[in-house]
Amino acid sequence: MSRRPSINRRLSLGLSITAILGTSLLLTAVFAEYRLGIRDLAGTDALRFAWAEVADHVGMPVLLLIVPAILTVRIVIQRSYRLLENSARVISETPATRGLQIDDRAMPVEVLPFVSAINDLLKRLDHAAKEHESFAADVAHQIRTPLAIMALNLDHGANPDISVLRAEVASMSRLVEQLLLLTQVNAQAAAPAPLESHPLNDLVIDATSRFAPLAVAASRKVAFEECAADVAVACHKEAVASALRNLLDNALRITPEGGTVVVGCGPGKRIFVRDEGPGLPPDQLQTIITRQARTDSSQGKGAGLGLAIVTRIMAAHDGQLQTFPEKRELVMVFPD
Amino acid sequence: MSDDLQQYQVMRILIVEDSERLSCLIADVLKRDGHACDIAATLEHAEHALDVADYDAVLLDLGLPDGDGVTWLKARRRLGLDSPVLMLTARGALDDRIIGLDAGADDYLVKPAAMDEISARLRALLRRPGRRMNPVLQVNGLQLDTTSRQATFNNEPLELTRREANFLELLMRGAGSVVLRQKIETALYDFDDEISPNAIDAIASRLRRRLKAHGAGDCIHTLRGLGYLLEDAPRKQGTLP
CATH class of the missing domain: 1.20.58 (Methane Monooxygenase Hydroxylase; Chain G, domain 1)
Incomplete structure (x- = not known):
């Protein structure tokens, strides 16, 4: 021993x-x-x-x-x-689990690096806990709304409006799906898998054609614009496909019936999604992805979570999500 | 929807799912569509079922009490299981879809999946070319006899050229999903070696006109840059989940 x-x-x-x-x-x-x-x-x-x-x-x-x-x-x-x-x-x-810091005023110089590392860790834990709490509050809020609508409808009388119930169940399913995806993305970020090189055009065509039936069923069109020179991107294919699907889903919601969602690659290592909505200013994107925006944001239900997921996936690829409101585009930019 | 469904051939489907409530719900809907369903709550039951009967499709949940569906499917495929398999699962790491498809599943759905979606995917699987393929394809009142190349809409014959019939067959086999342009190009090239990319658009618009003339409505959608999509189920106007 x-x-x-x-x-x-x-x-x-x-x-x-x-x-x-x-x-x-x-x-x-x-x-x-x-x-x-x-x-x-x-x-x-x-x-x-x-x-x-x-x-x-x-x-x-x-x-x-x-x-x-x-x-x-x-x-x-x-x-x-x-x-x-x-x-x-x-x-x-100390009974409190929050805001605890070690008093380093009397600490000898030699242990200061260790003490400040611990204080830093405590701060980060606090931040994570706070984020987690406000996230849980957001989610609860988002689930409560459809539940309330359904409860109202069921209480209403002998003939509840089935289409309303169906729509609310669908919106809850979507939320749960996004939560699941978020945990998957977080797990992925915690133990990153090696990135593989994939041709961008193929990846986008695959993800878009899997999404298109949904758009058609909702009376919207989907079009793909190929990038002239096909580029390959080092990425986690399923993660990027999920990110793109979230952007498409978002675009579909803000595009009026009969409108077209255009998706494409380029120039360079970029995937863009153009919708027929009002365009999303950068500061608003920032607010949405920091999860400040609740259900009733102008971007529609669940946009915050969806865009937060996209941002996380892009960050895991050293890339980012950018918005070009004048072109009504959201762009996934990969590093060169 | 039930009018068209009567015309579907009766399919035998095995549901491998340990949640009894879910499997009964799925079985009810599939039975309403005129299919025969057997339910297996464990992999062991599924083994027995597959030993005694031939199934046209298998609906497979992944997390089962007596083992992992992916491993089981891999082994079963090696032993010669050739029915199409639709994986349905509540678990999900990002790569699960790929892992499932690699293990030999034909399609993959993550729970919670809408019943509509499950049955649509099953219908799509049953339309794929396979060992017990029905020579008559059927999508929403549209019928195509793949041997005689005769097409009908609501039992009225449609006059189609050979190319149009070939194109329609591709769309019907992939109904409800996008049939990529590239795939159409290669497939039509196999049928007929003198086809130009522009010709596909021409065929599509002619076919669309013919269908409209018979009151079929606008069921063939062009997805610019991607391909074509034949609607699988009647659309609920402008609905968004």
Whole structure:
């Protein structure tokens, strides 16, 4: 069994070794100074004399230096670590799980990097917890709305409006699907798989043609614009396809019936989705993806979650989601 | 919808799903469509069912109490299972679709899936060329006898040229999904070696006119840059989930 390293033990050991080495060196120096040899210690008197000399001039000084040194060091170490022990106790005794920071004002310089790393970690945990909470609140809010509508409809009388119920169930299913996708994307980001090179045109055609029946069923058209020079992009294919599907879904919702959603590649490593909505200003995109926007945002139900997913997927590819409101385009930009 | 459905050939479908509520619900809908359904709650039951009967399609859930559907399907495919398989699953890492298709599934749906979508996908699978393929294709009142090349709409014969019939067959086999332009080009080239890309648009618009003349409405959609789509089910106007 390996013992846990202890600073006290190591210091005592180090100082003992120093004492032994120092003593030997001093003895050698004494022997050299007095030109003594082994022969000179032959008689009993001579040996006793030599021992007395060594004890006076070597043993005593070494002991006098080393023993206080060991004691002082132990005390200093204990004092310094008491500060850490105290803050450990404060941490474990503090009931609040939020906003906890270690007080580093009294901390010795040497442990500051560690303490500030811990404080930084605590801050990040706080941030993550806060984000998680507001996210859960958003989701609850988004689920409550369709539930309320359905409950109202069911209470309304003998003939609930089936189409309303169906639409609300569909919107909840979509939300759940997006939540599932978000957890998948997060899991992917936590343990990233190696990216593979895929031709952009093929990827977009595949994802778009899988989406098109939905658009046709909703009386919208979908068109694809091929990029002249086909480029390959290092990516996680299914993730990019999901991102594109979210953009298409979003575009479909803000395009009026009979309108066309145009999707295409290029120029370069870019995928664009053009809709017939009002165009999304960059600051609004920012608000939407930081999950500030709730159900009743102008982008329609669930747009926030969808666009947040796209942004995350693009970030995992070192790319980004950009908006060009004048062209009514949302663009997935991959790094060159 | 039930009028057209009576004309569908009776299919035998195996539902492998451990949630009894879900499997009964699916079976009810499929039975209403005129299909015969067997339910297996475990892979072991599914094994028995496949040993004693021939199925036209298998609906396979992935997370089953006695094993993993993907591994099972892989093994079963090696043993010669050739029925089309639609995977239906609640779990889902991003690559599950690819893994499922690689394991030998023909299509993949993530729960929660609408019943409409499940039955539409099943219909699409049953229309694919396969071992017990019905020579008569059927989509919403539109019929095409693939051997005699005779097409009808609501039992009225449609006068089609050979190319139009070939084009229609491609669309009907892929009804409800996009038939990519490239695929049409290659397929029509196989049938007939003197076809230009523009000719496809011409065939499509002629076919569309003929169908409209018979009151079929606008059921062939052009998706610019992608291909064509033949509507599988009557559209609910402008509905969005």
